[in-house]
Amino acid sequence: MNTNPCKEREPKVIDSKLLQKCIEEQLPKGELGRLMKTEGVEQANVEQLRLEFLNIVKMDHLWVLKSITVLKLNNNLIEKIEDLENLIHLEDLDLSFNKITKIENLDTLGKLRILNLYENRIEKLENMQNLKSLTIFNIGKNLIKDKETVHHLRRIPNLISLNLADNPCTEFADLRIYVAAFLPTLIWFQYKKIYPEERENGCTKFKQQIIDQEELEEKELAKILQKEREDREAELNMDSFVEYLNTRHLFDKMYENDAEGKLLLNLGDDVMEAYNEFQENFVNYCREIFDIGQKHYKIRQDEIAAFFRSTSLVKHDSQQESIKYMEEFVESKNILFSKVNYLQRDLMEGYIEKKEFDVDIVQKTEEFNQLIHVTWKKLMKIELILYEQMDEVNQTFERNLKEMIANLIEESQNCFTQLRDLEQQYFERVSEVANKMFAGIGIIDDLVIPEVLDELMSDKDNVLNCLAATHDTHLTVIDTREDVLMFRAREWFDIFTKNLFSSEIDRNRYKILELNHFLDIQRDEFAELITPPKEIEIDESFS
Structure with a gap:
């Protein structure tokens, strides 16, 4: 080709x-x-x-x-x-x-x-x-x-x-x-x-370079191990929605992609002092949010455990009452089945006529159907009462959980507001230092501008843009973490309550199916009992 x-x-x-x-x-x-x-x-x-x-x-x-x-x-x-x-x-x-x-x-x-x-x-x-x-x-x-x-x-x-x-x-x-x-x-x-x-x-x-490299690797390994520990701990804290907030993770996140913020740290000792103070207070508020999350997580878990303990007892009592009625049914059924067996024996031994037997069987069938009907009504009443109780209890618990989540969000939001206030104060202090330095260029003789700031200080618009960029970056990180906490808390609430109600609906449906299946089996047993055996036909070709 x-x-x-x-x-x-x-x-x-x-x-x-x-x-x-x-x-x-x-x-x-x-x-x-x-x-x-x-x-x-x-x-x-x-x-x-x-x-x-x-x-x-x-x-x-x-x-x-x-x-x-x-x-x-x-x-x-x-x-x-x-x-x-x-x-x-x-x-x-x-x-x-x-x-x-x-x-x-x-x-x-x-x-x-x-x-x-x-x-x-x-x-x-x-x-x-x-x-x-x-x-x-x-x-x-x-x-x-x-x-x-x-x-x-x-x-x-x-x-x-x-x-x-x-x-x-x-x-x-x-x-x-x-x-x-x-x-x-x-x-x-x-x-x-x-x-x-x-x-x-x-x-x-290269002995010294090897020593330096090994020390560097030890520090890197320590960071990796620390990160792994934080990740493991964060995974444990996922359900409290405050993972990593017991560390400086959120503060570091603000500077992760903030080249302007890092550049501004070269403005001098005043900015570094403001930065260190900002960092310390910021991390403390993060830990406060973490403590709030942990506190509310324990409250929720205790409430959930108490809720399931109480509902489990209610369901157990309902189950025991159902079992009692089913045992009574089985006892009555066995008596009735014994009577039918006696009738069949009397018919086979010629003590009663077929006509009399048929009349008695019709009567026993009516008794059995009545027994089934009464038992079904009792069992369904128990299940209906339980379902209504559970629906009411679930709605009450849903309201309680909703209030718990609202309290968590409200307390957390107060701290996030404090984080934004801290960022605003830091932004204002850095702006003041930057503006003073820019104003002093060409006026103050002994003013020394770090080489890395030459381009920044060449134009006032550069300074303003740099300050605005770092301020916006920090606020975005804070707002995003706050949104994540609120979203995940509300999402957890929605999923938990949805599963709560749907699991009860599934339990109710399964229970009704189970009861009907149980009674259907009894009907089949009775029908089989009263059905006379077919006569065995002998093939004459073998005679």
Whole structure:
């Protein structure tokens, strides 16, 4: 079949059609391949696939390769690593000879052992901390300038082979012993074995840098562990709607994306003093909100526990009363069934005529139907009374819960108002300092403007815009957290009360079905009892 060379060179995005074509082209030769192609190959079952030299510009549709262990995407035009999160069985990934600028989106590839990123446009090593199984890493011929970027690889415990050849950082004369010292698990560097004396030389020469790095890693580990503790604690506090508010999390959140706010901290000691005071008071109010949430959570839980204890007792009493009537029914039914059995025996033994038997059976049927009817009315009355009681109790409890949630929100809102007031006071103090500094430029001889503020202080509008931006950012963070608390509290109330009423409706329906089923079984038993057995017909062919 003739192909169009120009069309073959067109940039491509991976799609189902391209995947299927490559899968079929890589089937075994001969009869086996023909049979596999005829039967069809499920993309989800493919374990190895080469998508090389195809001018692919975008990684897409790879999620269908759920069983893939080896994936070759080298010699394409790919600029971004993506669509790999579902390939959890991947062990060997080749993305060499592409146009990738950043290492990313590899977090779920915990089984990856081999990663080839040779000849791309990557400037630093990052986002690889989850690749715990990685043993061979080729990052040669990229744009890595800083030798210290290899520190990131210290987080990979099983790395034994690293290639950094043809990167700008290789111009560093002692790179080999530097890498050997900082990556103690490494056995091969640039495909040459690292000897003990090389590692010893590196450890000696870069002793202080290694110590500094280890101290930095200890601090980072402490932060990670602290974050994990906070996350675990936050998960426990989710039901109180105040997770993280017992820490400085919300304060840090205000400055997380606030470049202007961080810049303004360089205005001098007055601003830093205001900042420290703002921080302390802000965190204290956050903890007050946390305490409010915990207090109301305990109140709610105690009320809920008491509610379910009391309703459980009511339901238990109702159940016991139903059981009593059902036992009385069974006792009366057994007596009636015994009378029917006696009638049938008398008929069979000739003590009574069939006509007399039929009359008595009709009478016993009426007695049984009356017994069923009376029992049904008693049981349904009990269930109706219980349902009405539960509906009234649930409505009362709903009102109580609604008031509890309203009290939680009201007390929390008072504290959030205090947070906004604190932010307003801080904003005014920083504005005052900034305006004084701007007014003093060119007038006060000994006024020193920090270099980082040169652009900001070049124009008053810059100052005003910067102040407004940081003020708005802080208020948005505070308002958002307040909205989250209120939304989740009200959402919890809506879901809880909805489930409360729906579960009672379900219980009532199930109970009625259960009662009717019980009585239907009794009817069937009685009908079977009074139905005479069919005469056995003898086939004369066997006589």
